[in-house]
Amino acid sequence: MTTRCEWDVLPEPVKRAAEDRTGPILKAESATSGRNSELAATLWTSQGRIFCKGITTASSLSVMHHNEISVSQFLPAELAPRLLWHVEEGGWLLLGFEHVTGQHADLSPGSGDIPLVTDAVNVIAQVSVPAGRRAMSTQWARALTSEIHAAPPEKASAWSVDNADTLTSWASRAPEHIDGPALIHTDLNPANFLIADTARVIDWAWWRTGAAWIDPAFVLIRLIAAGHPPAEAEQWANRIPGFRDANPDALTAFAASVLRLWERKFPSTNTTAAARAWAQHRLG
Structure with missing residues (x-):
């Protein structure tokens, strides 16, 4: 700040x-x-x-x-x-x-912004960047190093506490799945889309390279936060080839790792609640 x-x-x-x-x-x-x-x-x-x-x-x-x-x-x-x-x-x-004008994206069910967001996420997946630049696998592994060995955070939900061992086991596998050559924005929240005739994406400060399904997964969580059930949000993500072709275990491991990291840093936000809903969906 x-x-x-x-x-x-x-x-x-x-x-x-x-x-x-x-x-x-x-x-x-x-x-x-x-x-x-x-x-x-x-x-x-x-x-x-x-x-x-x-x-x-x-x-x-x-x-x-x-x-x-x-x-x-x-x-x-x-x-x-x-x-x-x-x-x-x-x-x-x-x-x-x-200078670009536009409104921040509305991701609520039925919003006309969602097709434009879909197009933008597809374009990101097609951008070529030099191999190995700012690899997300390295950053994610570093972030998880202490987290997966720590007790659940004090403000973790009852479900997260009850399932701590399962979440830890899955989260520890996430870094091995997220390597890849694709450009990843990593912070595709509604405020980082400007919607007019198309969706433009701003604030690239956290860009990385990694698996092509990662950005769709982050948007999926934002869709849940905006009111979409997890299964419906995954149906949206399956419109993105990189997500549709992802190893299901990779998605489950990533969902668990996002929850473990966000629940400690942002325990009470709507977005963390959405990450928890996705992890619950993935883990049954």
Whole structure:
């Protein structure tokens, strides 16, 4: 979580570095959403609008902005707003993006946004990135190392406590299943889709490479959180070839691992409750 900085109070050399890319900035309006940028603003220029996000280079969160820079070269224009420029000046890193309008996705049953989200998830699965870049299997194994040997968290549900040994056994198998060459966003929540005529996907700070079924699995959990029964959410995910072809044991292991990790970090959220519902469905 960061403290939001207004454009007008940025150091003058930082603003000049941005204007070297944009021309004079006529107006700036801060965004109200987002947690990981110290600057997030729409900038009006003589050439039109630009969305700019930024972070101080000393911040530990600056790595997320470098991640967005590194993945931008692989993202199709129809999938994500284009990164137009980035500058590092005066202790700040700024990224300037194509300005895209749209509403966050509605994933509730019957929503007309769901077909557009489906199309976007299918496009992500077709993006080619260099093999082995930011492998999710390594990150997931590291996250689970202590978790699978720990007792259930204090605020875990009664079901999770009663089934702790089964969840631990399945969760421990997850890293062996999630390796792969596919691009994965890893945070496909409704706020990271912008819906207009198509769905555009934003905030690529957590991108990884891994199995092609992982992003559909994350969306599946969000669908459950929005009111879909787990079996119905899996029917949606089966429209994505990578998910449809996945080893069933891989899905069960992943469901268990997501629950173990999220129940400790976010025990009371609707999304964690959805992850639990999916794990219950997978485990019978």
